[in-house]
Amino acid sequence: MQVSVSSPTKARGSRLEARISNEQKALFQQAATLSTRTLSEFVVASAQEAATRIIEAHETIRLEREDQIRFVQTLLNPPEPNARLRQASVQYRTTLGI
Numbered sequence: 001m002q003v004s005v006s007s008p009t010k011a012r013g014s015r016l017e018a019r020i021s022n023e024q025k026a027l028f029q030q031a032a033t034l035s036t037r038t039l040s041e042f043v044v045a046s047a048q049e050a051a052t053r054i055i056e057a058h059e060t061i062r063l064e065r066e067d068q069i070r071f072v073q074t075l076l077n078p079p080e081p082n083a084r085l086r087q088a089s090v091q092y093r094t095t096l097g098i
Contacts, residue, residue: 018043 020028025039032042063071081089 028043029039031046032039035042037045
């Protein structure tokens with residue numbers, strides 16, 4: 001069984017096809033009907049919501065309160081650079097000719 005979907009929010013210039021089982025199609029169709037969407041609209045919206053959640057989870061840093069405070073304090077009062085960082089700075093400036 002093939003389901004073809006396109007983005008309802010943008011120009012429909014791309015096409016996506018997926019092979020699914022009859023059971024999956026029935027499940028998706030029932031959910032689409034209950035949400036008053038076409039099957040394609042339901043599949044695209046669901047995939048978009050899932051993609052957005054996954055991307056957000058990978059792009060967001062969540063810290064405990066104690067770690068938040070430590071992070072901000074370090075930004076406001078950075079430690080002195082150690083020998084390795086000073087050497088890296090010298091090498092970087094040498095490479096750039098600064």
